[in-house]
Amino acid sequence: MERCRGEHSVDVPVPPLTRNVKGRIRLPGSHEGRWPVDEWKRVLHGDRVTQDRMARGFAGTRPVVVVRVGEQLRAFRDRCPHAGAPLSGGDLSDGRVRCPRHGWSFDVSGGTCAAHPDYSLRLLEVRERDGWIEVLDPEVF
């Protein structure tokens, strides 16, 4: 009987590894750190989101800020992309949210920071259904 000495190579397709937002490897087929793609999460009741004021809620356990600017809703994580300060503690004026820690301003319509273009808010898909604000973004959560 002949024994295998490991000299054979077998071409087995290996799916590419992906990383989650924390840089950890996400196993193929795993939903670790993600929601199912089409699952909307309730954040807070629409009555709490008044014109030109930030409202903080939670999508699951993740803090989210919701803003109503004109007829538009905007939602983003309650975490500054610079150093992680909670943006809900900052100010909102002229469609810009000002971070309480270092004072950078982010446009809530596009998420951009004019002074630091490498940093921007990650805007979440948001909708209002049956009076509730819901968000969807499987890549962030």
Ligand code: FES
């Ligand atoms: S933590 Fe927000 S600007 Fe630095």
